Each structure stands twice: as structure tokens, then as C-alpha cells.
Amino acid sequence: xxxxxxxxxxxxxxxxxxxxxxxxxxxxxxxxxxxxxxxxxxxxxxxxxxxxxxxxxxxxxxxxxxxxxxxxxxxxxxxxxxxxxxxxxxxxxxxxxxxxxxxxxxxxxxxxxxxxxxxxxxxxxxxxxxxxxxxxxxxxxxxxxxxxxxxxxxxxxxxxxxxxxxxxxxxxxxxxxxxxxxxxxxxxxxxxxxxxxxxxxxxxxxxxxxxxxxxxxxxxxxxxxxxxxxxxxxxxxxxxxxxxxxxxxxxxxxxxxxxxxxxxxxxxxxxxxxxxxxxxxxxxxxxxxxxxxxxxxxxxxxxxxxxxxxxxxxxxxxxxxxxxxxxxxxxxxxxxx
Amino acid sequence: xxxxxxxxxxxxxxxxxxxxxxxxxxxxxxxxxxxxxxxxxxxxxxxxxxxxxxxxxxxxxxxxxxxxxxxxxxxxxxxxxxxxxxxxxxxxxxxxxxxxxxxxxxxxxxxxxxxxxxxxxxxxxxxxxxxxxxxxxxxxxxxxxxxxxxxxxxxxxxxxxxxxxxxxxxxxxxxxxxxxxxxxxxxxxxxxxxxxxxxxxxxxxxxxxxxxxxxxxxxxxxxxxxxxxxxxxxxxxxxxxxxxxxxxxxxxxxxxxxxxxxxxxxxxxxxxxxxxxxxxxxxxxxxxxxxxxxxxxxxxxxxxxxxxxxxxx
Numbered sequence: 001x002x003x004x005x006x007x008x009x010x011x012x013x014x015x016x017x018x019x020x021x022x023x024x025x026x027x028x029x030x031x032x033x034x035x036x037x038x039x040x041x042x043x044x045x046x047x048x049x050x051x052x053x054x055x056x057x058x059x060x061x062x063x064x065x066x067x068x069x070x071x072x073x074x075x076x077x078x079x080x081x082x083x084x085x086x087x088x089x090x091x092x093x094x095x096x097x098x099x100x101x102x103x104x105x106x107x108x109x110x111x112x113x114x115x116x117x118x119x120x121x122x123x124x125x126x127x128x129x130x131x132x133x134x135x136x137x138x139x140x141x142x143x144x145x146x147x148x149x150x151x152x153x154x155x156x157x158x159x160x161x162x163x164x165x166x167x168x169x170x171x172x173x174x175x176x177x178x179x180x181x182x183x184x185x186x187x188x189x190x191x192x193x194x195x196x197x198x199x200x201x202x203x204x205x206x207x208x209x210x211x212x213x214x215x216x217x218x219x220x221x222x223x224x225x226x227x228x229x230x231x232x233x234x235x236x237x238x239x240x241x242x243x244x245x246x247x248x249x250x251x252x253x254x255x256x257x258x259x260x261x262x263x264x265x266x267x268x269x270x271x272x273x274x275x276x277x278x279x280x281x282x283x284x285x286x287x288x289x290x291x292x293x294x295x296x297x298x299x300x301x302x303x304x305x306x307x308x309x310x311x312x313x314x315x316x317x318x319x320x321x322x323x324x325x326x327x328x329x330x331x332x333x334x335x336x337x
Numbered sequence: 338x339x340x341x342x343x344x345x346x347x348x349x350x351x352x353x354x355x356x357x358x359x360x361x362x363x364x365x366x367x368x369x370x371x372x373x374x375x376x377x378x379x380x381x382x383x384x385x386x387x388x389x390x391x392x393x394x395x396x397x398x399x400x401x402x403x404x405x406x407x408x409x410x411x412x413x414x415x416x417x418x419x420x421x422x423x424x425x426x427x428x429x430x431x432x433x434x435x436x437x438x439x440x441x442x443x444x445x446x447x448x449x450x451x452x453x454x455x456x457x458x459x460x461x462x463x464x465x466x467x468x469x470x471x472x473x474x475x476x477x478x479x480x481x482x483x484x485x486x487x488x489x490x491x492x493x494x495x496x497x498x499x500x501x502x503x504x505x506x507x508x509x510x511x512x513x514x515x516x517x518x519x520x521x522x523x524x525x526x527x528x529x530x531x532x533x534x535x536x537x538x539x540x541x542x543x544x545x546x547x548x549x550x551x552x553x554x555x556x557x558x559x560x561x562x563x564x565x566x567x568x569x570x571x572x573x574x575x576x577x578x579x580x581x582x583x584x585x586x587x588x589x590x591x592x593x594x595x596x597x598x599x600x601x602x603x604x605x606x607x608x609x610x611x612x613x614x615x616x617x618x619x620x621x622x623x624x625x626x627x628x629x630x631x632x633x634x635x636x637x638x639x640x641x642x643x644x645x646x647x648x649x650x
Contacts, residue, residue, distance in 0.1 A: 053553055073556040086554035090572045100558035151558065192478070 002029040002064065005050055006185040009055050017046040021211035022059070027155075029064075031186045032181050033197035036141030037208030038234065043191045046208070047157050050117060050189060051080050053081055060166065074103075078149035079159040084164065085140045087132035093119070094335055095145050097263035100151040100270035116145040116164040121180070138169045145180075153185045174201055195235050207231050227334045232257035237305065239263075246330075249278045255333040260293065261307040262329035266322040285315050288299055296321065342619025392624035399617055411621045415629070418455040418553070420609070424629055427606040430521070430596075434528040435582045441529065441583065442536040443574075449537075450544035465534050473531065477598050478528045484517035484599060514601050524600035528589050536581035536591075537590065544570070579641050586637065590630040606630065 007025035011018065020042045027033045035043035047063060048054040052073035061068040062076060079100070087096050094115050095102075103109035122142035132140055141161060148156055150321075161177075162170045178201050181182055183190045192198050198205050199219040207214045207222055207230075215227045215310045226232035229240045239258040247253040280296035283303075294315055306323060308315060315321075358365045366513060372592040395408045414420060449461045468476060494503040507513040514520030544622050547570060593607025604612075606626060613623035641647070 026459065051553075051557055053556075060617070071541070074561055076561050078557075080554070080557045082549065082550050082554060086548070086550040088551060099555070099560075099568070102556075103560040103564045147558065197586060 001025070003062070003069075004029045004031070004064060005189065006062040007046070007049075008060040008062075010046075010056045012042075012059055013057045015194060018211045020056075022050065022081070022134075023211075023213055025206060025213065025216070027187060027189060028185050028249045029187055030185050031176065031200060032190065032203045034192060034202035034205045035208060036192055036195060036198040036205050036235075039193060041208035042211040043101055043206075044159060047080075047159055047189060047191050050155065051078055051157055052076050070090040070194065071300055077151075077153055078155045078157060079151050079153040080159065081141075081148050081161045083159045083161070085132075087140055087143055088220055089132055091132075092128060092200070093124075093132065093135070094131050096132065096143060097128070097147045099147065104253060114150055118150040119143075121149065122146045123176075126242045136194075137164055138173065141165065141173065145177075149184070149186075153186065155189060158188060159195070159259045160191055162192075163194075178264045199235070204293045207234065208326060209234070225331060226257055229255060229257075229333060232331070232333065239304050240333075241302060241304075245298065245300055248298075250276045251305065252332055257331040257333060258304070258325060258329060262303070263323050263325050265294075265304045265308055265312060266324065276327065276330065277322055278304065279303075279320065279322050280314055282317055282319040283319065296323070349599050359413070359518055388624050388627055391621050392628050394410045394621045396619050396621055406600075408418075411625045414622055415625055420626075423604045423609045423626075424633060426603065427590055430525065430605065431586045433525055434532065434589045435523065437529045438533050438585045439537040439540075439578055439582065441533060441548065441627050442540050443578075446537050446541035446544055446574075446577075447570075448539045448624070458572060465537050468530070471532055472596070474566060476531065477595055480523075480530065481599050484523045484526065486516040486518070519601050521600060524596050527595050527599045528592070531595065532585040532588050535584035536578075539580035539584075540574060540577040543574045543580075547573045576647055583634065583638070587630060590633065609624070 002223060003026050005025070010020060010023045010025075023042070023046065025046075030262055035046055037043045045054060046246060050063065051055055051229075052068065052071060052075075056069060063076065068076065068228060086228040087093075088099065090100070097115035097118050099109040101114055106114070115123070116128060116162050117171070119128060122145050124139060124142050124146065127135070127139065127143075132143065136141065141164075143159070145184055147286075162173050165173060174197060190198070190202065202219060204215045204216060204218055205222050209230045216232045217225075220232055222235050224237060226238065231240040233241050236259065239260060241256050241258060243250075243253040246256045250299075278298050280288040280298050283297050284295035286293040286295070291310055292312075292315060293310045294308055295305050296306060298304065347560070354650055358368075391403075393407050395404050395406070395410050396402070397404050412602045415424065422461045445465075449458065453461050485491075491503060494597070503517075505515065506522065511526075512521040514522075517523040517526070519589045551569055551573070552565055555569045556562075561566065591607050593611045594603065596603075596605040597608060606629060610626045613626065
């Protein structure tokens with residue numbers, strides 16, 4: 001399989017800030033790849049390095065085998081869907097979409113036909129005559145997508161493209177983007193801070209923390225088998241327990257990750273069946289519709305978050321519970337940080 | 338006990354007044370709008386209308402009294418060769434000054450909007466506004482000295498052995514003259530100097546509002562820097578340039594001091610109005626002359642609008 005984008009020991013420093021710090025990354029052709037991390041973790045800078053808006057302080061970037069350092073954005077066969085869409089306000093939708101072809105010297109009739117085709121692809125046929133200001137957020141997002149796709153890029157970069165949309169629309173666009181990517185076969189590099197989005201859409205995910213990649217893997221890899229405490233906590237808010245607590249509950253004397261939904265709850269008086277258990281007191285109750293998230297504390301002072309299905313009834317602050325979990329629910333972290 | 342929904346009473350005239358305004362927002366609007374509307378309606382538009390009215394009267398050539406009868410003959414007089422000359426001279430100068438200011442202002446504005454940060458931005462504003470703090474007359478006389486035959490520019494040209502270039506410039510028919518301070522070139526330079534801030538500030542404001550990601554989007558879509566400039570930066574800065582050009586154009590069109598001090602003493606619109614209403618006492622013709630810039634500006638703005646200069650607003 002061809003490598004679409006390759007980062008070799010890439011760093012981008014802004015003064016003393018290491019926005020991207022010694023990143024090594026390979027993105028395969030045709031892959032839907034997500035860069036996931038909290039804000040300021042370096043994921044957007046990585047995207048800008050691929051687009052060419054930033055140049056690496058050190059290291060080497062290849063796009064389809066060609067060296068990317070020193071190549072300006074307008075000579076790269078890579079297109080970006082910007083976070084706030086960056087549509088040209090003084091042009092119509094059609095002119096926006098045809099812009100990439102216009103600057104390449106494609107004649108008017110041909111580029112307008114191509115732009116119409118791209119608009120049809122994103123389900124906005126006939127919107128060409130409008131101004132961006134006359135469109136809704138979701139429609140602008142589609143125009144931005146069409147404007148990038150009309151150039152037939154080898155890699156499409158998406159910078160938090162769904163961030164400004166409301167929940168329903170976001171879920172709909174997630175499905176559409178995924179389908180579009182499958183059909184077109186273009187490599188998508190997708191920046192997001194929303195772990196749900198990354199897990200549901202991407203083939204592989206890179207988790208960023210403080211300019212470095214904490215883990216790269218499939219969504220199952222990073223969720224089920226987090227390599228570091230940061231990944232376990234950031235992806236799905238796992239319970240990260242230190243060795244002391246782990247062994248007290250009957251587990252290994254290592255840092256472990258324990259998913260809230262994998263913990264079973266016993267009321268006072270019921271006997272635990274498994275080896276791994278802990279007595280806890282409920283500190284806070286967060287009702288979430290389908291279930292209730294309980295914030296509990298063990299006698300040793302360790303905090304354990306538990307998802308209680310609604311069938312278990314209601315919980316109150318101060319309830320004393322026994323938690324237990326199956327041996328395979330525990331994931332032992334390979335690295336501590 | 339006071340009701341739970343109300344805070345303890347704080348009596349007083351201003352408080353009661355605020356309550357009235359809160360309950361009747363339309364009254365507040367009225368209060369805010371009446372003074373400026375009175376000003377605009379009576380003082381501003383009123384005097385403009387009085388002026389317009391006078392331009393439709395004529396003057397009795399023998400007595401010198403104004404004949405209060407509707408006539409278009411005053412406007413007809415504008416078309417007399419000597420008067421048409423003044424109008425054309427003023428229009429060409431205004432257009433030249435506007436273009437000159439735009440060319441000088443754009444790079445300065447671009448730097449200030451896109452690169453200057455913090456302290457440098459403050460310095461930029463200071464330097465741009467600095468000339469506006471000193472007297473207009475003093476600046477014009479200072480320029481007369483700079484441009485004079487014995488002035489800095491001729492001295493500099495001599496030191497640099499470029500006197501021949503200056504002479505060649507002054508030898509150009511019409512715009513040349515015996516020295517810079519007695520030529521249209523001199524008038525043009527002083528106009529450009531005096532009105533430049535009025536071009537820079539709106540242009541800079543327009544450029545400031547062009548988000549950086551639009552330039553990145555343009556580059557991302559394959560546009561070379563000069564294509565981005567032509568297709569994105571310039572169209573988006575155009576409203577600012579037009580706003581600036583309204584200032585430079587109309588200010589040049591109406592000015593009567595600069596051409597009097599620096600230049601070859603041929604009349605511009607402002608001077609024509611000044612002498613007509615003063616020494617000549619021909620208020621109707623002065624009024625008709627004054628209508629010229631208004632009409633020119635209206636035509637200019639409608640052309641600008643048709644060209645899409647305000648589409649990005």
C-alpha cells in the first residue's frame with residue numbers, strides 16, 4: 001500500500017513552544033485518518049504542515065513520496081476544508097467552488113460544469129447562484145467540501161469541519177463524510193477534539209498530547225487497549241488507577257484502565273462474585289437518560305466512575321455500593337505517561 | 338417587606354427616569370434620534386437645499402442683484418469655456434490625487450493590517466495621524482518651501498547631480514512649470530500629502546477585516562500569491578479603497594487653499610466658488626459650481642456600486 005503522508009521526526013516550534021515535537025507518522029493511501037487530541041495538542045499544526053501553511057522546524061515530510069518541505073501550499077495536490085469554512089464572501093457559491101479550477105486556467109464553461117457536478121456530489125444542486133452569507137452552517141460546510149473536492153486532491157484535510165454544527169446535523173454529516181470518502185477513495189486526514197467523532201469515522205486514529213503522538217491505532221486499539229494513562233483518560237474517560245489501588249482490588253500491581261461501563265454494581269448486602277471488587281461510597285450522581293454516571297470513591301480515596309444502567313433504579317449521594325468487574329475488563333497500561 | 342422580585346427601592350429622579358425609559362423603549366429611541374435629526378434636517382440638509390435653490394436663480398448683469406426666478410441659465414454658464422476649464426482641471430487633479438493616494442496607501446495599509454502587531458500598530462497610527470494634528474496652512478507653506486526653486490528638493494537634486502532630471506520633469510508641458518512650487522506637479526504632491534491619511538485609514542480597516550484563512554484557502558486551492566491578491570485581497574479591500582477615494586476625491590475637488598499657495602495660480606473649483614461668492618458677488622453661479630462636485634460624487638458612487646465595490650460589505 002502506498003503511503004500518502006509520511007512524517008519523519010517532524011517538529012514545529014514557535015519560539016519556546018513545541019507545538020509539534022518529534023512526530024513520526026504514516027498515513028496510508030485511501031485511509032480515513034483522524035488526528036485526535038485536546039486543544040493545543042498539536043493536531044491542527046500537523047494538518048497545517050501537510051497543507052503547507054507551516055514549515056517544519058526540523059524533520060522530513062513526504063506527500064506521496066515527494067518531499068514537502070519548502071513547497072508552498074499552492075503547489076501541493078492537497079486541499080483543506082477549513083474549520084470556519086473560509087468561503088469567499090464576495091463570490092457566489094459557484095464561483096467559490098470553481099475557484100481552484102479558475103486559478104489553474106480552466107475555461108469558464110468547463111469549470112462551471114465541474115463545479116455544478118461537485119455541488120451535486122454534496123447534495124447542493126442549484127445552489128450555485130447564492131452567496132455564502134445566504135446559506136446555513138451545514139450548507140456552507142458542504143460548499144467548502146465541494147470547493148476542495150472539485151480539485152480532485154490526493155489528500156483531503158479537514159480541520160474540525162463539523163465543530164460548528166448542531167448535534168443532529170453533525171451526526172448526519174459524519175455518515176455522509178464517511179460514505180463520500182469510501183466512494184471517492186481519497187485519503188482523508190481529519191482533525192477533531194471529539195473522540196466520539198474520531199472513533200466512529202476513522203480507520204485509524206492518532207492521539208496527540210502536548211505536541212507528541214501518544215498512540216496510533218484503530219479505534220478499537222485506542223479505546224480497548226490504551227497504551228498510556230493519557231489515552232485511557234482522554235478516549236472515553238476511563239478510570240485510570242494507580243498500582244496501589246489496583247492491587248488492593250485484587251488486580252495486578254500496575255497502572256490499569258477500567259472502563260466505567262465494564263463495572264458491575266452490587267447494592268449493600270449482595271455478595272460479589274468475582275475476584276476484583278471494591279467497596280465505594282457514591283459522591284455524585286449525574287443522570288444521563290440512558291443511564292446514570294456515578295462518581296464514587298473507595299476507602300483508599302481512589303475515584304471510580306461507573307455507568308449504571310437505568311434498570312438498576314435510582315442512586316443517591318452517600319449510597320454504599322460494591323463494585324466488581326471481570327478480569328478481562330482490566331487493561332494494564334504499557335507505559336505510565 | 339418588599340416583594341421578593343424587586344430589589345430594595347432606591348428612590349431618586351434618575352432612577353425613576355430610567356424606569357420610564359425601560360418601560361417605553363420607543364421614548365428612548367426618540368430621545369436619542371431627535372437632536373441629530375434636527376441637526377441633519379435643518380442645519381445640514383437645509384443649507385444644502387438653500388444652496389441648490391440659489392443655483393436655479395440668476396444674477397442681473399447690470400445691477401448685480403439676484404433675480405429670484407427659476408432659470409437654468411446659471412447652469413448654462415458653467416458650460417462656458419473658462420468655467421468648463423475649471424471643472425475639468427479640478428476633476429483631473431482629483432482623479433490623479435485619488436490614484437496617487439491609493440497607490441501610496443495600499444502597501445502601508447497592508448503592512449499595518451497584516452503584519453504590524455502591538456507596539457508597531459500604535460506607532461503606525463501615531464505616524465499616520467501625526468500630520469493631522471498640525472495646522473493645515475503651516476503644512477502647505479512648509480511644502481511651498483520644500484518645493485521652491487531654492488528648496489530642499491532642488492538642493493538635493495543638485496547634490497545628487499540629478500538637476501537635469503528635475504528640469505526634464507518641469508519641462509513637461511502643462512504639468513511642468515518654472516519650479517515645483519509653481520506647477521501642477523507641486524499641487525499634486527501637496528494634495529497627496531495632505532489627504533493620504535484619509536485613504537490609509539479606511540483601506541487599512543478593510544484589509545484588517547479580511548480573515549487570514551481566506552488567503553490560506555486561496556493558496557490551498559492553488560492560487561499563486563498574485564492571483565490571491567487579484568481575486569481575494571483586492572476585491573475585499575475595494576470598499577475601503579472606495580471609502581478612502583470618496584475622501585481624497587471630494588476633499589481635492591473642494592479645496593481652495595492648496596492650489597492658491599502651490600501651483601500655477603490657475604483656478605480650481607473651490608477657488609472659483611470662493612471668488613464668485615466673495616468679490617464677484619455671484620451667489621447663483623457659485624452655487625451652481627458647488628453642485629458640480631455633488632453630482633460628480635453621485636455618478637462616481639453609482640459606478641462604484643455597479644462594479645460591485647460594495648458587495649463585500
